[in-house]
Amino acid sequence: MKVIQTRKTHQTGTVVDLVDRGSNDDGGGRWETICVDHGTVCSHETRALAVRFAPSPLDWCEVCMDINEQVKESE
Numbered sequence: 179m180k181v182i183q184t185r186k187t188h189q190t191g192t193v194v195d196l197v198d199r200g201s202n203d204d205g206g207g208r209w210e211t212i213c214v215d216h217g218t219v220c221s222h223e224t225r226a227l228a229v230r231f232a233p234s235p236l237d238w239c240e241v242c243m244d245i246n247e248q249v250k251e252s253e
């Protein structure tokens with residue numbers, strides 16, 4: 179497992195790792211995006227998909243979604 183990229187997302191301010199699982203692919207997809215702040219892992223079949231999802235944890239991290247909803251409600 180190798181971290182390809184670590185970036186702080188503009189969307190939520192959380193840090194997202196883009197990971198290559200290499201030959202450890204268990205069928206869920208070789209590539210993973212990980213919301214480091216929340217420990218949420220999302221698998222992707224291709225690197226292109228992982229790259230596309232990395233900047234937008236609101237699409238795959240449930241904790242980010244919950245926090246985002248709470249912020250909206252308090253506004």
Ligand SMILES: [Zn+2]
Nearest residue numbers: 213216239242
């Ligand atoms: Zn998150």
